[in-house]
Amino acid sequence: MGKGEDTRARILDEAMRQVSVRGMTGVSLGDLAAAMNLSKSGVLKHFQSMETLQLALLDAMTDRFVAEVWKPAEPFAPGRERLEKLFERELAWNDSENLPGGCPLTSAATELDDQPGPLRDKLKDNRVRWGRTLKREFRALRPEADDATLETLVFQWKGILLAYGHSKRLLDDESARAQATAAYRMLIGG
Amino acid sequence: MGKGEDTRARILDEAMRQVSVRGMTGVSLGDLAAAMNLSKSGVLKHFQSMETLQLALLDAMTDRFVAEVWKPAEPFAPGRERLEKLFERELAWNDSENLPGGCPLTSAATELDDQPGPLRDKLKDNRVRWGRTLKREFRALRPEADDATLETLVFQWKGILLAYGHSKRLLDDESARAQATAAYRMLIGG
DNA sequence: CCGATAAGTGCACGATCGGTCACTTTTGGT
DNA sequence: ACCAAAAGTGACCGATCGTGCACTTATCGG
Incomplete structure (x- = not known):
């Protein structure tokens, strides 16, 4: 990996961290450059424009999400075991110290959901795919259930997270994790 | 109500609409003034600063939420009946044509949750109170349940919404409402 | 109907936004 | 070790951000 590639990756890394706190619109070229000890034009050299950077950022977020949530759960058996691991990993992803403001996909989602454009399209694609993945796992858990039921389970999974x-x-609720796992138990069943 | 009061209210109304789409940081003095056929300084005359406007905006959001969600449900009997109405009203609030981007409190929440300051404090207070209100209703529904159970129910209620x-x-899921009510049924019980 | 006060305008300000360009420094293959 | 290409700099651009100030216009009680 050349130096350029490395810098580009580090920019996306820092940007991801900032998105988790300030949101997608909240990260500016200036802040980003300052945080990296780089000039604004130095940052832009790796991306044609700010929107290109944001698109690359969404891709980077997707990659990291897959690597940190899906990949560790993949070895487990489909259904209950894998869902258990997925849930644990998704909570951990939300708590990651590399993401001081929580899941950047959530920040981006609430921010972009009413703003048409390629950013929203890419993010929507990401989340739709994740929904399908979850649905597959729920189908493995409850082979007898119909589609509507499976989708309601996915809906609730998302709600819990x-x-x-x-x-x-926001609420600084110390028992948040306990409540999330309690809700998970109610959903999956003992 | 003098003309000033009226204009101030209309500014907050328009701002609330914009927040639901662009988020709290996304609404600017310039856009707001343009949408109201007013000059930037004309807008700012009713508020000492932009942050003051934003604080007043959070109050206005709270008032509207109470008026449109809580008030219509208040006449109903505590517990099941009132919860039913509250849920219906909160879905309607999310769909309100006055709020083209959905619940502005949700937008503000994900945006401000990691940004310390008076804005976050006020919003947190709003949401904590709402959580307490919901807990009271769940207690009326399940008088035998312990505190932890009630809070898990409140947690799930929020998750569903x-x-x-x-x-x-974001997902443009046509069945969103059906899934929300299905999840509500699972939570409350038939 | 008048005059004090409230409401609103218009211009200017410093800061910051994303972006361009000519330039210098660094890197890495031969 | 050299030198072309890659990486990064710094000054500058027009636009927009929130805000202040001197000013004009509209409102409304006496």
Whole structure:
């Protein structure tokens, strides 16, 4: 890996960290450059424009999410065991010290959900795929269930994780994790 | 109500609409003034500064939420009946045509949750109070349940509504409402 | 109907936004 | 060790950010 590639990766890394706190719109070229001890033009050399950087950032977020949530769970058996691991990993992802503001995909989602454009499209694609992955796992857990039921389970899974971030970060609720796992138990069954 | 009061209210109304789409940071003095056919200084005359405007905006959001979600449900009997109405009203609040980007409190929450300051404090206070209100209703529904159980129910309630906004707005999921009510049924019990 | 006060305008300000360009420094293959 | 290409700099651009100030216009009680 050449120096350019390395710098580019480090920029995306820092940007991801900032997105988790300030949101996608909140990270500016100036802040980013300052945080990296680089000039604004030095940053832009690795991306044609700010929007290109943001698109690359969404890709980087997807890659990291897959690497830190899905990959560790993949070796486990489909269904209950894998879901258990996925849930644990997704909580850990939300708590990662590399993401001081929690899941950057959540920040981006609430920010972009009503702003048409390539950013929203890419993010939507990411989340739709994740929903399908979860649905597969729920199907393995409950082979007899119909599609509507499976989708409701996925819906609730997402709800639990959104509520986890909300309770922990805005409400400073110390019991957020306990409540998330309690809700998970109610969903999956003992 | 003098003309000043009226204009001030209309500014906050327009700002709330914009927050639901662009988020709290996304609404600027210039855009706001343009949307109101007013000059930037004309807007700022009603508020000492932009941050003061934002604080007033959070109050306005709280008032509207109470008026449109809590008030219509208040006449109903505590517990099941009132919860039913509250849930219906909160879904309607999310769908309100006055709020083209969904619940502005949700936008503000994910945006401010890691940004210390008076804005975050006020929003947190708002959401904590709402959580307490929900807990009271769940206690009326399940008088035998312990505190932890009640809080898990509140946690899940919030999760359902967060997932509703996410599914409807980012994923364009037509069945979002159906899934939200299905999840509600699972939570409350038939 | 008048005059004090409230409401709103218009211009200018310093700061910051994303972005360009000519330039210098660094890197790495031969 | 050399030198072309890659990496990064710094000054500058027009636009927009929030804000202050001197000013004009509209409102409304006496």
